[in-house]
Amino acid sequence: MSATGTINAGYLETLLAGQPQLPTSPLAWLNALRAEAVDRVGVLTVPTLRDEEWRFTDISLLTKMPFHPVRTTISLQAADIEHFYIEEAATRLVFVDGVYAPQLSSGIAGSGVTVVNLEAGFAAHAATIEPYLGRLTEFRDNVFAALNTAFLHDAALIVVPRDISVTVPVHLLFIATQKDVVSYPRCLLLAESGSAVTVIEDYVSLQEDAYFTNAVAEIALLDNARVNHIRVQREGAKAFHIANCAVSLARASNYQSVSVAFGARISRYNLNVQLAEEAECAVDGLALISGRQLADTHTCIDHAKPHAVSHQMHKCIVGGGAHAVFNGKIMVRQGAQRTDSRQSSRNLLLTNKAHVDTKPQLEIFADDVKCTHGATIGQLDSEEVFYLQSRGLSDTAARNMLTYAFGAEIIERIPISSLKCQLEQTVLEQTATQL
Amino acid sequence: MIYPDSKIVLEVRGLCATVNGTEILKGLDLTVRRGEVHAIMGPNGSGKSTFSKILAGHSAYEVTGGSVMFEGQNLFDLAPEERARAGVFLAFQYPIEIPGVINSQFLRLTYNTVQTHRGKEELDPLEFDDYVREKMKLLEMSPDFLERSVNEGFSGGEKKRNEILQMAMLDPRLAILDETDSGLDIDALRIVANGVNQLANKDNAIVLVTHYQRLLNYIVPDYVHVMEAGRIIKTGGKELALELESRGYDWVGVEHKAVARAVA
Structure with missing residues (x-):
């Protein structure tokens, strides 16, 4: 990212206000991780249109907003949020403005599957999660992931032990309730060998004023694990939503993701998926926006090893004077032979002021691969x-x-x-x- | 079947139409009464399909002259959906695929929309399910079709059966079947024709637009019209179709020109 402007620096400082008050973790490595993230925030700047990865998405509006970390937590009753519940998902973790709300949550602790707030998982899983938490996401060169990591405290932790299939979906519900607040939702999902789980990552709001959600999710699938990841971004109309998700697939694991973006004034979702041998992923997305909304999805599917399969279908329905962006990078590394990759970007413009930028980006360094991609932009037939x-x-x-x-x-x-x-x-x- | 003193369903007089500035219909005349089955035949490019689409209200065609009365009403006063509600039905030559819309939902929505506009009761999903399954038997369609996306991945024959199923549901006064026989194997042709025959009654009329005589072995027309260069140039009974099958279309044109010269 470029090093432009001192306005940015001041802005990031305000976002960091409150960070020193975070309680120290009993885990030295976690404190070190947060400290490193603070350092990175000091070095990095907020991206502008001059950054290649941000050239279609102007977030200068964000830097003009006086967001601050949450100061007081709002106490919600179940009745306030029941309408967000998902019938099939009895296991639920609720975070209000990024803060864990135990009275609204129904996690799973003890032996077997773990679905808890991060702290509660330390006793049993500190060593297990250390190689993944803050390691899957490249926060060192991503200012938003760095900010989130600097504030790493409350987080959804899901650990599915070896060969266990969780039949009931897990619902992670992130609720925004306060104006001008920046929250840092965080998830870590570790699916051990041969396990299976379905997770819904859900962003909602109880108010219509401006706020900022800066989320990070890290998902690790060990050998033969299966993860269904459903992501629903239905933030308030004036919200800013920037999220980074990193997924690592070990041998013969399977990751299926559907992400939908309906809300937010400006949203950006970065999804990075790395595939080992024989791993398979299906990464699908839908952005449905109107008015003056902007929804940007950047994905990178990295075929690091041979014999992996990736399928991707991304759609945008753009009305009003809205603007959708899709950048779908497929990387096939040297030696990743027999890669099978299929990508399609389809876009529907409902008005003549609606705007879409779509950019399939294939980088292939292996010679025995099957890679197809296509992009269409049109109106109704x-x-x-x-x-x-x-x-x-x-x-x-x-x-x-x-x-x-x-x-x-x-x-x-x-x-x-x-x-x-x-x-x-x-x-x-x-x-x-x-x- | 021809009934004496039957009411006129469709009256076309001197219809002229263009597409992208090219004149396709050049003074077409046709009268269709209740109970009748008409076949419009003719070589490719004679304007048969254009005529069907104009009747259904396709916006790509511009009507430049003449008139079309449907049940005593100026057809051109009606939007495409109003025509459908009033009882005009077009079975498409190439039915559109709609991925993402389940066939049963689609059929129920169209059925209920048309029913409401005809002042009749809507059916709820359960009632509709019984109703549609009954109609599907007519076309030997498996109930599986209800759960699939509209026409998506259907074979040619399945698409055409789905068209006639819609005709059965919407109960039109005038059904125009545009090349319904194209792309059908002999079994599918028999099933589709059977369905159409069972739907034909003394209160409705059917116009078959076809290139080949083969369909007319199964759906026997009362009248056969030959279209050429945007007009109907010859009308006869069902035997005319057989003659066209054996002799082709050229002689009709030659004969028509000779008559025209004689009159002049």
């Missing part, structure tokens, strides 16, 4: 609209149905039926108001 009209649907109903269908293709891939229905309803409502 008039023949399809006519077909539906000829069956009695109004022009508006026809357009709604086609727009819905475009998004539903991604939502359909979510393996949790109540969440799927809920999100399909959101797509239906959003498209109905836009057309």
